[in-house]
Amino acid sequence: SQELEQSPQSLIVQEGKNLTINCTSSKTLYGLYWYKQKYGEGLIFLMMLQKGGEEKSHEKITAKLDEKKQQSSLHITASQPSHAGIYLCGADLLNNAGNMLTFGGGTRLMVKP
């Protein structure tokens, strides 16, 4: 989706290295989700960020929301092979009633042992 751009599109890192994935919106962000997807499977919910400046962590994954820049970043510390997959950001860009997310194109992460 051009409304929500993710970078990089793909990433190969050595096990143990840190990495960052970015998600930038062309519209006001009213809330942002991060999901992980194994190829051809459903999305696994990682984190939800709602307020500007909000930062959440789960195990070795940290996500931040910069409302002014209309951007979110997902940071993985000391990557492991289990982190491999496709990371998707989804956002509420309409602030209307209901659940309607716009998704980025995804970042394919490979972690080399």
Next chain:
Amino acid sequence: KAGVTQTPRYLIKTRGQQVTLSCSPISGHRSVSWYQQTPGQGLQFLFEYFSETQRNKGNFPGRFSGRQFSNSRSEMNVSTLELGDSALYLCASSGRELIFNEQYFGPGTRLTVT
């Protein structure tokens, strides 16, 4: 709690046929959203149902329709299938009525149109 379930998981249909996919949300969740995922277009929103009413709709042709039952289970139907309808169809459920909620996805139904 059991997660979101979708049936069938795989489906092969011929052009011109119609298909119905089913989604059972997490117990207690009243909102069900449907998404289409293709390699070319990515993940795109189809529609959302809340308490048996369609609350939001994406930019898809009228061949794509859905409904929700009183037990919150939802079905989506695609009529007059086209090759381009081949995709992974995902549904997601959410528990609260407020605007911004955690959405939990099912494993998806992979539809192949030949």
